[in-house]
Amino acid sequence: MADATGSIAACARQTRARVEFDPEKDAGPVPSPCTGVCRVSPVTGWCEGCERRLEEIGGWLGMDEAGRREVWRRLLNRRDQAQAAGQQDAA
Numbered sequence: 001m002a003d004a005t006g007s008i009a010a011c012a013r014q015t016r017a018r019v020e021f022d023p024e025k026d027a028g029p030v031p032s033p034c035t036g037v038c039r040v041s042p043v044t045g046w047c048e049g050c051e052r053r054l055e056e057i058g059g060w061l062g063m064d065e066a067g068r069r070e071v072w073r074r075l076l077n078r079r080d081q082a083q084a085a086g087q088q089d090a091a
Contacts, residue, residue: 019050023069023076030068032060033075044078051075051082 019033037049045053056071
């Protein structure tokens with residue numbers, strides 16, 4: 001059962017719709033990075049759906065646009081780190 005659950009979770013992570021936003025180039029209101037996959041990884045401490053930390057998720061509604069753009073910068077760096085780690089693991 002655990003293998004099936006792990007397979008389903010892996011598939012969901014691969015197929016989830018990510019919100020794409022460039023905090024340096026995109027104008028207008030800053031979108032929430034939430035994907036609706038709300039589960040915090042015990043390894044990274046990041047939400048497995050949007051890569052935010054709990055304090056970033058909890059503080060989102062009270063942030064101004066500059067604060068939200070900073071969160072986007074951090075989570076884009078996290079995505080890059082995770083991708084680089086995955087490539088190293090595959091080598």
